[in-house]
Every structure is written in C-alpha cells, then in structure tokens.
Amino acid sequence: MSAREYDLVVIGAGPVGENVADRAVQGGLRVVIVESELVGGECSYWACMPSKALLRSGAVLRAARAVDGAKQAVTGEVDVAATLARRTGMTHDWNDSSQVEWLESAGIDLVRGHARIAGRKRVEVTRPGGEVVDLIATHAVAVCTGSAALLPNTPGLREIEPWTSREATSARSAPASLAIIGGGVVGCEMAAAYASFGTAVTLIARSGLLGGMEPFAGEMVGEALTAQGARVLTGVDVVSASRDASGRTLTLSDGTSVTAEEVLVATGRTPRTADLGLESVDLTPGSWLDVDDTMLVRDTDWLYAVGDVNHRALLTHQGKYQARAAGDVIAARARGAHVDTSRWGAHVATADHDHVPQVTFTDPEVASIGLTAERAEAAGINIRVLDYDLSWVAGAATASDDYRGRARAVIDREREVLVGATFVGPDVAELLHSATIAIVGEVPLSRLWHAVPSYPTVSEVWLRWLEAYGRP
Template structure:
C-alpha cells in the first residue's frame, strides 16, 4: 500500500504529536508513524510515571516537616497504592486514549517501524509484517527520541540491568537497589526507591548533578544520605555480575563489592537513529541529528540536505534532552514546515515563532529529588567559561518569611548569576522544597533579559517563597553593590 502526505513525522511521543498537530493546524496533511505506544517515553517510561513514583514520598516528607501535621503521619507509605496510582498515569501502558486524540486532531496514525528508502520516502513495517510505502510532499520530521546508554563495563550487558524504562514500570520494589550514575535520572529514581522502602546504593564517577551549581548536588547528596542511601561518589564500576541471589557491582578504585537485587544504569542517552536507514539519505546511522534553528537537519558539511526537507525535533537532535524543550522545538518545526510549504517567509514571522532559540542557553530544568533542584540558564562556571563578566548572588531561602510558613526549618538556596555588563540575569538556580514553582518566573527573567532595574518593580506577594526574588535583588544592591 502506498500513501502520500504533505508531512510525515516519525515518532509519536509528546514531541512528534506536537509537530503533527502544529502542521495540521497549518493546513497540511500529516502521517504520524509509531512503532511502540502513542505518547512515547514521557507518557509511559519517563516524566509521568517517575513523578508518580516520587509524589507520595514528597507529600509524606513535607507533612513531617510541619509541626501539627507531623503528628498525623503515623504509618508507612502504601507501596502497592503508589504503584497502582503510577499505573493509572500510564493507563496501564495502553495508548488508546492518545490514539483517539491523534485521530481527533486530524492526524493519520501509521503503526510500525519506519525506514528511509529515499528522499521523502519511507517504508513502514507493521507488527504483522505488513509493509506500507509513505511519501512526503514537503517534509519528513524525525522525532524518535533517545534510549539509555549502557557503558562498556565488563559483565554489564549480560547482567540484564534495568534502564529507566524498567525502573519506572516495575510492579514491585526490590529490597536492595543499586544505581550506577549521578545525573537527574539516577538521583530521582534513587530518591523514589528509597522512599518506597529499598536499600539504595548509588555509584557515580563524579559528584551528583555535576552539571548544576555545586551546592545543588551537595544538598541532594545530603538528603539521600539522610534517607539511608549509601553513596559511592568518585567510584567507577570495574565489573558487574548477575548471580542467582542478585547483581554484584565491583568498583574500580578499591574493589568494593556492592550487592543488590536489581541494578539501574542511568549514565546517559543515545539517539534512536541506528535503524532508520539514514544512510539512504547520506546521514550516519546511530548519530545525533544536528539541526539549524528552524530544526532542519544538517549534513556533514554543516548545511541542510538538498531540498531542505528533513527535520529533527526533541532528544534526537541533542539540543536539549527535555520533554518541554522538545515540545517547544516541535511547535517551531510544525510552523516552519507549514510556512515553507505555503511559500511564506520563516525568519520574519510574528514574534520569531518559526525559529527555536530558547534551547541554546535559557533551558529550564527541574530535578524532582528531595529537595527539588530548579534551574534555568547558565551556571556560574558555565557563564565564566563563556567569557561573561559576572557576579554571583546567593540567598538562603529559609530566611524568607514565606518559607518559614511553608516548612519548619526550611532549608534551601537561591543563586542568581548576573551579567555585570548588561545588568541582566544569565542564570538562576533554586534548591529547596517546592522550588519548581519558582522556575517559570526565573525563565521569563532570563529569556526576556529583563534588566535588574525593572525586576525591582516586579513585587512578590507576601508571605510566599517567591519573596526570595526581592532578597536576591537586595543582596545584589540597587546600584550593583551590596
């Protein structure tokens, strides 16, 4: 069977869905191709199930930090109820609801694995072996995401370790749980499993959350330690062995043997591009797809492919491996494809809406550990490396009246990185309970390059934790001096 569409989108995760929807709204016909579940990684194995696993622990811990509420917390977390609630978030890994949305949006869904057979041409093999031939009149968009990286550690592959997929979809909680890695996924899932009763051990070659401000990783490490998590930082796994009674990780530095019932590997991501037939169109399989700011894929010469027809959005282009940034790219790409199909200008569109630039430096991210880490823009180290003249302003969030009302003995830190030449914010980091709700205000300030002189007139409500904005400005000083 052969079919022709204006646009073909490969990958029906949150990013691909948004590309397709935007293109349809632009008046184009769209085929959305998916080999697994419609809704993708975020819906079934990442953002949503992981936060569902974390939430019960967050609520219980928050209650225990407020006198009066603490006395009401007399039992343990009901693990079975947590897992049941998590299952509801994934609709028990049934995508019928999302399929209904796709069809209702006027998008044609094609199930199966897509492989390029030529320029704007794809072969899609369904689960029953049926093959469909699809042709795009204007564009193909690759939104296939990323997959877990398994480092080259002797015995690791044979030990059948968990990745984030197995950890977020597990139907029981192991008594002993070992985590290799120190990034966001490792820290979040170590937190979740510790609150659900596992004895957790984390093995990381470096500090936790090494790409964040140093105090963020230190606060998370202290919190994990207080939960009973055993931390082996600065330790590299030398070998892994699956035994009848569990998995053993031996560290390189001192030969320590760490025993666990299950092992999670969270050391990075790889692009899902190895089996798409990219060699057919002159690209390297298994590599990230570099793009320009209109999300056009660039060839080895740094230029878009001839005909400017291939786009890449989300994790697969390695610009910012976050769902919200991928959806942002998707909206831009869908608009750009529709504009080019109609012969409309792209670069001078209203508000620059056809160009993605917010994923260069002003990327917001929340790590849902306890305490949470919320950041946007550059860290102090990254800003200095980029050659900016900066001043770093820190403030203890617990000194804000709203924080004391929120939690007894609130502990947290806010940091603003100021561009001293332009007097605007380059980056902001918050660490503390519920600081994720402060992040969008910081994102607006950083992305909008709001002068500090104007931020003085953005008055925070009292008593709320957002009053930390005023305290940061006061610490900086109205004239730039404390």
C-alpha cells in the same frame, strides 16, 4: 507494497512528534505519524509522568512530617502498592487508546510499525503483521524518535540484565535492594523514589551528583538522599558486573563491591537512529542529527529532526518547544509563506541556547535555568553571583518547620540582567518560570524592582537578590 502520499510524514508519536504533527495540521497540511510502540511516547509511559508519580508520595509524606500539627497525624510509611497503582493509573496501564483518540480528533493519520527512511522524502513502514506501507512526503519528513538509555561497555553489565529507566518507572514491585549507576537526574530521582519505598539504595556516581549544575545542588541532594537512607558513593567507577544466586554484584574501582537485587543503569542517553535508514540519505546510522534553529537537518531541504534526537536539550518541554516551531515552519515553507528566522522569530527554537529550564524532582527539588557561574565565566561574561539561604524568607518558615534551601542568581554586570538561576529546596519548581521569563526576556534588574513578590512566599528571594545587588 501500498503507497500513501502526505505533505508531512512524522516518525515518532511521542509528545514531540504529536506537537509537530498538530501544528502542521493547523497550518493546513496533510500529516501522518508513525509509531512502533505506544502513542504518547517515552514521557507518558516510561519517563516524566510515571517517575513523578513514583516520587510524589514520599515527598508529600516528608513534607507533612516537617510541619508540626501535621506530623502527629502521620502514622505510617509510604504505601508502596498504592503508589505503584497510582503510577499505573497515570500511564493508563500502558494503553494508548486515549492518545490515539486525540490524534484522530486532531486530524492526524496514524500508521503503526517500524519506520525507515528509504530515500528522499520517502519512508517505508513495516507493520506488525509484516505488511510494508510506503509513505511519500510531498514536502517534509520529521524524525522525532527520541533517545534510549545508554549502556556502557562495562564487562558483564549486559549479562546481568540491568534495569534502565524504563524498568525502574514501570516496575510492578519494589526490590529489596537497588544499586544505581549514574548520578544524573534519572539516577538521583530513582534513588529518592525507591528509598521512599524502603528499598536499600546504593547510588554510584563517579563524578558526583548532578554534574553540569551549580555544585551546591548535587551536594544538597546527596545529603538529603543519605538522610533518606540511601548510600551515596562518589569518586568510584564500576569496573565489572556479575550475577549469582545472591543477586547482582558490581565490582568498583577501589576494590570494593556492591550487591543488590536489581541494578539500574542511568549513565546517559543515545539517539534512536540506529535502524532508521539514515544511510539512504547519506547520514550516519546511530548518530545525533545536527539541525539549524528551525530544526532542519543541515545540508537538507526536507528532513527535520526534533526533540532528543538532535541532542540540543533532552527534555520533554524543550522538545515540545522545538516541535511547535518546527511544525509551524514546515507548514509555512510548504505554503510558500514568510518564514521568520530572526532571533526570537516564530519559526525558530532559539531558547535552546542557554535558556533551558530544568527541574530535578528529588527532595529537595533542584530547579535551574540559564548559565551556571562557571559556564558564564567561561563565556567571558563579567558576572556577579548572589547566593541566598531560602530558609531566611518568611514563606519558607510558614511552609516547613525545617526548611532547607538555597538560591543562586548569576548576574551579567555589564547588561545588568539575570543570565542564570538555580533554586534548591522544597517545591522550588514553582519558582522556575519567573526566572525563565526574566532570562529569556532579558528583563533589566531596574525593572525587576517593580515586580513585587507576594508575602509570605518563597518568591521573596527575588527581593533579597535585588537588595544584595543594590538599587540602580
């Protein structure tokens, strides 16, 4: 066994691990990153980037058909082969050479193989050829292994070999029919993508669509999916699965069944910590890792867990936000420098608490930040809810002849600040960062009166919210 010594060992070379490593190197540390698959991780090859590529063609086509003068020029449907080729180009055909070049340029060493923690500040890596490399961390180890699709223990489900999000985003062709289990972000996005390909999609969502968001978000997405040709089944669960020559069959709790060429399971995520050696440091294999706001695993002084694996916010942008804080604090602690752990300090990821922006790239898009009305009331906040039909602003009328959208602001009456915002409509993702700034910055409504939205844009909804609330 060969041994190497570094200040920091990062396990997992996805966007989160890359950012931890990069910030630590900028802070003067010697860093190695370990990856068992592709450098760039889930987001680059099986999640964010390929999924949005699959969705974009259909969304653009529908947008063109919603504008007179453009719709007359549309003579066909989505070119599935071209869409899949564009997706494959975006993933570099699942080749990570460009990402490896970036690591080299950033001064980060790479070891390929399966990493296991072998004790305090020690990581053993089994390389593809069987060689074991012993990595010693003089200061810290950061676990950035992310999460994997969760398969429920439904009888027969594993035996039918269902798709997870990985197979759905990397498919080389579109199936004739697809049954999707789960009404969350992945389920809704893949339903939209494959419906645009002409696939007969059935979405099975026991508790409805986009749970945890404002109720109207799931309702509007469900209506749109139905209009796009998908079948949406709510209030039923899958009780068993089987497979024969006719396809894969799901038996539902109401006694009916759904048969499809492929089945996609999108029912949640599980941490990739089962074979990480956590037992060697008295932690539970397969568990989420509990951290403080500097991403330090509680009851340790050397082990960090960043991104999905700590279960704070399973989103790439939030993981990268955590990573920037973690890389900086690891470097600062290694140097014995001042560590700023105040609420909005440089070395904490405070915005994981009720300040998480998220976009669901269905058509219409759903963009949200902060608290829903229900969660705000449960937290004891005296709120006022402001709802507005986005089709009433001038920017919507110029963007589409059939614009349909809705926006909700959740206002803390006592502090007179925004604590939650949800937008549903075409291209509303671009509205979200203004709401994020308002919430994170706790900008008073009285100040927002002086943030004038451009005309004619959909951003004019901000003025309409303020008018509804009333001048100070």
